[in-house]
Amino acid sequence: MGTLSERILHGTAGEYVDRAVDRAYVHDGTGVLTLEAWKSMGERRIQDATHLHVLFDHIVPANNSTTATLQHELREFARSSFLHFSDIGGGICHQIMSEGIVLPGEVIVGADSHSCTLGAFGAFATGVGATDMAAIWMTGGTWFRVPESIGIHLSGTLSGAAEAKDLALTYVSRLGMDGASYQALEFTGEGTAVLPMDDRLTICNLAVETGAKAGMFYADDVTVGYLAMAGHTVKPQEPEPCRYIRELDFDLSDIVPVIAMPPRVDTVKPVHDLAGLPLDQVFVGTCTNGRYTDLARFARIVKGRNVAVRTIVVPASREVLRKAIRTGVLAELVDAGCTIGTPGCGPCLGAHMGVLGEGEVCLSTANRNFKNRMGVGGEIYLSSVATAAASALEGEITEPEVA
Amino acid sequence: MQGKGRAVCVGADIDTDLVIAGRYLRTRDHGVWVEHVFEDLDPSLASRMNGAVIVAGKNFGCGSSREQAAIALSEAGVVAVVAPSFARIFFRNAINVGLPLIESSLTCTEGSPVTFDLAEGWVEADGERYTTRPLSERMQEILAAGGLVNYWRTIR
Numbered sequence: 008m009g010t011l012s013e014r015i016l017h018g019t020a021g022e023y024v025d026r027a028v029d030r031a032y033v034h035d036g037t038g039v040l041t042l043e044a045w046k047s048m049g050e051r052r053i054q055d056a057t058h059l060h061v062l063f064d065h066i067v068p069a070n071n072s073t074t075a076t077l078q079h080e081l082r083e084f085a086r087s088s089f090l091h092f093s094d095i096g097g098g099i100c101h102q103i104m105s106e107g108i109v110l111p112g113e114v115i116v117g118a119d120s121h122s123c124t125l126g127a128f129g130a131f132a133t134g135v136g137a138t139d140m141a142a143i144w145m146t147g148g149t150w151f152r153v154p155e156s157i158g159i160h161l162s163g164t165l166s167g168a169a170e171a172k173d174l175a176l177t178y179v180s181r182l183g184m185d186g187a188s189y190q191a192l193e194f195t196g197e198g199t200a201v202l203p204m205d206d207r208l209t210i211c212n213l214a215v216e217t218g219a220k221a222g223m224f225y226a227d228d229v230t231v232g233y234l235a236m237a238g239h240t241v242k243p244q245e246p247e248p249c250r251y252i253r254e255l256d257f258d259l260s261d262i263v264p265v266i267a268m269p270p271r272v273d274t275v276k277p278v279h280d281l282a283g284l285p286l287d288q289v290f291v292g293t294c295t296n297g298r299y300t301d302l303a304r305f306a307r308i309v310k311g312r313n314v315a316v317r318t319i320v321v322p323a324s325r326e327v328l329r330k331a332i333r334t335g336v337l338a339e340l341v342d343a344g345c346t347i348g349t350p351g352c353g354p355c356l357g358a359h360m361g362v363l364g365e366g367e368v369c370l371s372t373a374n375r376n377f378k379n380r381m382g383v384g385g386e387i388y389l390s391s392v393a394t395a396a397a398s399a400l401e402g403e404i405t406e407p408e409v410a
Numbered sequence: 411m412q413g414k415g416r417a418v419c420v421g422a423d424i425d426t427d428l429v430i431a432g433r434y435l436r437t438r439d440h441g442v443w444v445e446h447v448f449e450d451l452d453p454s455l456a457s458r459m460n461g462a463v464i465v466a467g468k469n470f471g472c473g474s475s476r477e478q479a480a481i482a483l484s485e486a487g488v489v490a491v492v493a494p495s496f497a498r499i500f501f502r503n504a505i506n507v508g509l510p511l512i513e514s515s516l517t518c519t520e521g522s523p524v525t526f527d528l529a530e531g532w533v534e535a536d537g538e539r540y541t542t543r544p545l546s547e548r549m550q551e552i553l554a555a556g557g558l559v560n561y562w563r564t565i566r
Contacts, residue, residue, distance in 0.1 A: 023546055036435060040477050043438070048562045066436060074436045120475040120499055136477040136503035138558045145562070150548055184423050185469035189498050218469060220498055271423070356432040356474070377427040377473060379450040 010156040010249045011223050012191045015112055015131040018153040020250075027148040029113035029130075032060035033140055034100045035067070035074075037118035038081045040137035045144055053088055054147035060093070061085040062103055064351040067095035070359040098324025098350040101125060101294040105208055106326055107237025111226035111244055116143060121294050121374065123214040127207035128234075129226035129244045131191075134215065154191040154220045157182075158251035161198030163260035168407035170304075171206035172296055172372065172391040174262050175213035180275035181255060188218035195246060198259045199224055204233040205300045212295045213374055216272040264407055266370075267389040270378040278394050281404045287367040289318040289399040290381075291345075291392060292353045296372035297323030299330045301392045306336045308396035308407070309343040315402035318345045319361045321353035345399075357381040370398050411510060411553060414525040415463035415489035417535060419518035420451065422467025426500060429471070429479035443482035460487030463526075465518035465535070468493060471500025477507065484509040490526060492516050492533055505549045508557035513543040528553070 010020070018024040033041050038061050045051075053059065061081060069075035078095075085092040093103055100117060101124040109115055111129035115122065118140040125132035135149065143149050159178060165171070178192075192214050194207075202210070207224045214222025224230070225244045234241050264278040291297070291305050302322060320340050322328040328350050331337040341347065348354075354361025355373045363369055363385025372395050376387035390398070393407035428451045430443050437443075448455035464470075464483070470493040471479060480503040483491065490510040504511050512526055514533050526533040531544050545553065555561035 023548065037475065037477070039436075039438070044559055047559045051562075071436075077436060077438065118475060120473065134475045134499050136475055136480070136499055136506060138477060138506040139502055142558055142562060152546070184472055185495060185497070188469065188495055218472060218497055358432045358435065375425075375427075375473060377425050379431060380427050383450070 008247050008249065010191070011129065011193055011225060011244065012131055012154050012156055012221060013249070015114060016151055016153045020153050020155040022153045023150055024153060025148055025150050026114050028058070028116050028143060030058050030060065030104065030109060030115045031140060031143045032062060032100050032104060033118040034065050035063040035078050035081060036065040037137045037140065039077045041118055041140040041144070042081055042084055044138040044141035048141055048145065051145045053144050056089040059144060060091040060104070062093040062097060062100040063095050064099045065356060066359045067349050067351040096325055096349055098322070098327065099294045099297065099352055102297065102323040106324065107234065107239065110234065110239060111230060111241050116140070116149065120215045121212055123219065123222050124208050124212040124294055126211040126214065126221045126223035127204060128230055129224060131221055131223070133220050152189065154189060155252040156191045156193045157187055158254040159192055159194050160196035160254065160256045161194060161259055162196055162256070163198055163258040164201050165259045165262060167409045168264050168393050169262040170391040170393060171202065171209040173265050174257065174259065175210050176265050176267050176275050176389065177262055178255070178257065179213050179216045180273045182217040184216065184271060184273045185218040190219055190252060191221040191223060192217070192219050194222070194224050200227060200229070204229060205298045208298070209295055216374060264391055264394050266394065266404065267376055269376045269386040269388060272374065272376060272389065278390065278404065278406045282406055284404040285368065286316050286370050286398060286403055288363065288369040289314070289316055289395050290354055290361060290369055290371040290373065291395050292321030292323065293355045293373040294323065295374045296392050297321055297327065299327045301372065302327065302331050302340065303334070303336050304392045305396045306339040308393060309400060310339045312343060312400055314344045314399040316399055318399045319348055319353065320345045321348035322350045324350050354381055370395055370404060411528040412526065413489045413510060414523060415461050417465050417518050417520060417522050417524050418455065418458055418462040419520050420464060420466045423469045423472055424451065424466055425473035426471055426476050426479040427473055430476065430482045435476060435478055440481055440485050443478050444486045447482040447486050456486065459483065461489060462487070463489050463524040464491045465516050465524065466491060466493040468495045470496050472497035475499045477503045480504040480507045480509055492524065505552050506558040508553060510553060514540045516540060
């Protein structure tokens with residue numbers, strides 16, 4: 008009995024527990040600090056390297072020699088200490104972990120706030136900082152406060168031009184940027200059954216933008232089928248009676264295309280209200296919307312036409328890129344005038360390629376639109392893939408047409 | 411643990427991009443983070459961090475997990491951060507680098523003295539005393555050790 012968080016963490020909401028973690032991962036950004044903290048702690052033995060991952064995604068390839076040197080040291084360490092290592096071009100850490108590594112019921116920690124993405128598999132997945140991660144390297148576990156959970160009950164199906172991203176932005180606006188602080192979101196109800204894994208990953212990805220510790224779906228037939236493709240045999244998780252601290256209902260058929268206004272993810276308006284706003288850049292990608300289905304949806308809309316504004320498309324992983332090449336989606340994007348980036352986070356965090364100039368406006372499929380995030384003086388609007396595609400064709404914010 | 415400092419007032423929902431921007435993260439020189447702390451919020455704040463108690467609105471430290479945000483504040487000489495609530499990753503990070511956090515809704519007067527006692531669970535500003543939510547036992551141990559690195563080096 009209990010929420011999924013309580014069942015996986017073996018505790019009651021509010022209780023502090025020590026738990027071994029099943030997978031722990033860092034990227035090139037947080038990994039450098041983790042290595043530094045681990046060394047400061049006395050370079051003690053790595054407890055068990057078989058469940059530790061280092062994945063380069065934030066600044067790939069390195070943008071200058073300082074970054075390259077930091078990455079070199081982390082790369083050498085990962086290899087010599089036998090941590091699983093994914094070099095530049097492999098893709099975004101959360102995406103790679105979602106490609107047949109994370110399983111239902113596991114405890115997953117990533118040194119990145121969007122580690123909550125992996126709750127889509129019915130895992131308890133959450134972000135930690137670098138020093139916490141260094142201790143996890145040493146001990147194989149960490150402490151958690153078992154969160155209270157907010158039940159988000161879904162019914163109906165997405166219709167019209169609405170996407171999972173529109174639901175995600177809508178629930179963030181309903182809860183607010185701290186509406187789920189220290190808590191977990193559990194997505195339940197008949198509406199979940201029709202959502203493919205890619206949609207669930209997008210929905211869980213935004214959980215942290217409400218302050219949530221985790222966003223989770225129960226593993227069901229969709230999860231079982233997805234993981235079977237990766238060679239895993241897993242069982243569905245049956246919901247049990249449990250106590251939610253708060254409950255929200257969403258009828259998916261009511262969801263409409265929306266946009267989050269800078270500089271807050273919870274300030275959301277219908278695309279309709281912003282139509283005509285001129286754009287300088289469109290960015291499609293990230294751990295939110297850089298998966299194959301996203302690239303294919305974008306290509307389907309821009310195919311045979313030319314984008315009217317500079318458009319950067321960054322596949323979430325090498326696997327995504329490979330599939331986009333195989334199916335012809337990549338050629339359609341290139342033919343439409345899109346610029347393709349190395350699989351990874353791309354310009355989302357404003358640390359390298361694709362940053363904005365003073366006064367420029369970007370429509371992005373990412374998850375954060377904070378002040379100056381993609382460049383000093385630049386503004387970020389967040390949308391679904393279909394809205395980004397329709398807008399890229401017009402060079403201004405444009406309502407997507409019904410597919 | 412007791413402490414005191416001068417109040418520096420900031421708003422609600424201050425994200426870690428605002429504490430230290432992504433463009434400054436890739437370095438091992440912590441001085442860079444100290445120099446550019448809060449640059450995108452108010453460039454004049456960096457020079458006022460030494461001896462400061464930051465008094466913020468709700469949800470301080472939301473967004474990115476970047477520990478550089480907590481390190482920047484700590485190494486810039488911030489004594490503590492007071493806010494009605496903190497984003498959870500920042501909360502852990504701050505305690506792990508030895509930066510005290512105090513959960514309290516304080517009325518902030520810029521530059522006025524703020525004193526606190528974590529063990530007794532109070533913070534005082536402008537002659538008014540507020541009780542605070544105590545840190546968990548584990549967090550108090552980590553903080554008392556001066557952060558998680560020292561905790562593992564000394565206590566465990």
